[in-house]
Amino acid sequence: MFMMEAKRIIVVILGALLNAISLNFFLIGANVYASGFTGAAQLMASVFNDFIGFNISTGILLLLLNIPVLLIGWYKVGKGFTIYSIISVFFTSLFLQIIPVIALSNDIMLNAVFGGVIAGVAVGLSLKIGASTGGMDIVAMILSRLNDKPIGNYFLIMNAVIIVLAGVFYEPENALYTMLTLYVSTRVIDAIHTRHExxxxxxxxxxxxxxxxxxxxxxxxxxxxxxxxxxxxxxxxxxxxxxxxxxxxxxxxxxxxxxxxxxxxxxxxxxxxxxxxxxx
Structure with a gap:
C-alpha cells in the first residue's frame, strides 16, 4: 500500500514538472495557452503584464485560482482525490516559479505542438493513476454530478472562453494556435488514458x-x-x-x-x- 501511494505521489509530481516545462519552455513565450485553469492563469498573467503593467507569475495565479476550488472539492468530490490535486497544484506552481521562462524556438507552430504534447503527457499520467491537475477537473466533476452531464462539456466551455479571449487580447493567430495546442494535448491524453468520460x-x-x-x-x-x-x-x-x-x-x-x-x-x-x- 505504501509503495502504491508513493508511486502515485511521484507520478503526480512528475506531471506537475512536465506541465511547468510545457508552459515555461514553449507556451508562455509564444502567447499560446494551455487548457483549463492553467491556461486561464497563463492568460491572466499575460493580460496583467501587457495591459495593466502589473507583473505576476502564472504559478502564483494558478495557485490562487485553485484555492477555493480545492476547498470545495475536499467536501464535494472526495478527500483522497483532492489531496493529490493539492499536491499537483502546489508543485506545478512551485516549478513554474523555479524554472525560468526560456524560448527554445521562435516558431509558434513548434511551441504550440510541443507544448501541447508535454502538457498532454502531464495530464494523462495524472489521470491514469487516479489523480488530477486540480482546477477545472474538480469543477467539472462537481457540475457533472449535479446534473449528470458529460464532464467534457465543461472543459469545452472553459477552453472556448480561453480561445476567444486569446483572440481578443492578442492576435487572432494566437487563438488559432491555442486551438492547436488544445487539440494536440487532448489527443495525447486520449492515447495515455481514455477519451471517454x-x-x-x-x-x-x-x-x-x-x-x-x-x-x-x-x-x-x-x-x-x-x-x-x-x-x-x-x-x-x-x-x-x-x-x-x-x-x-x-x-x-x-x-x-x-x-x-x-x-x-x-x-x-x-x-x-x-x-x-x-x-x-
Missing amino acids: KVTAMIVTLKADELQQAIHKKMVRGITILPAKGAYTKADKNLMYLVITRYELYDLEKIIHEIDPNAFTNIIETAGVYGFFRRD
Missing part, C-alpha cells in the same frame, strides 16, 4: 459482496450483480456490472486488487449512459 467495468469474481461493500464505501455508483459460471472450472461466480467515470478507474482497480486479486475485469469505453447513473 465514463467507462463500463464488468468484474467476474467469487467475492461479489465484499467488492460491492468496498466499492460503495469509495464511490456513489449503482452496481448490477448477475450469476455467472466458469466455463472451464464450472465454478459458480458473480458478474458485477457498473459504470464509473475515468477519474474513478484507478480507485476501482485498487479495490479489486485488494479484495479479489484473482477477479477477471473487463473495462469498456462507454459512449453514453441513460437512466440512473449513480446510487442515491
Whole structure:
C-alpha cells in the first residue's frame, strides 16, 4: 500500500514538472495557452503584464485560482482525490516559479505542438493513476454530478472562453494556435488514458459482496450483480456490472486488487449512459 501511494505521489509530481516545462519552455513565450485553469492563469498573467503593467507569475495565479476550488472539492468530490490535486497544484506552481521562462524556438507552430504534447503527457499520467491537475477537473466533476452531464462539456466551455479571449487580447493567430495546442494535448491524453468520460467495468469474481461493500464505501455508483459460471472450472461466480467515470478507474482497480486479486475485469469505453447513473 505504501509503495502504491508513493508511486502515485511521484507520478503526480512528475506531471506537475512536465506541465511547468510545457508552459515555461514553449507556451508562455509564444502567447499560446494551455487548457483549463492553467491556461486561464497563463492568460491572466499575460493580460496583467501587457495591459495593466502589473507583473505576476502564472504559478502564483494558478495557485490562487485553485484555492477555493480545492476547498470545495475536499467536501464535494472526495478527500483522497483532492489531496493529490493539492499536491499537483502546489508543485506545478512551485516549478513554474523555479524554472525560468526560456524560448527554445521562435516558431509558434513548434511551441504550440510541443507544448501541447508535454502538457498532454502531464495530464494523462495524472489521470491514469487516479489523480488530477486540480482546477477545472474538480469543477467539472462537481457540475457533472449535479446534473449528470458529460464532464467534457465543461472543459469545452472553459477552453472556448480561453480561445476567444486569446483572440481578443492578442492576435487572432494566437487563438488559432491555442486551438492547436488544445487539440494536440487532448489527443495525447486520449492515447495515455481514455477519451471517454465514463467507462463500463464488468468484474467476474467469487467475492461479489465484499467488492460491492468496498466499492460503495469509495464511490456513489449503482452496481448490477448477475450469476455467472466458469466455463472451464464450472465454478459458480458473480458478474458485477457498473459504470464509473475515468477519474474513478484507478480507485476501482485498487479495490479489486485488494479484495479479489484473482477477479477477471473487463473495462469498456462507454459512449453514453441513460437512466440512473449513480446510487442515491
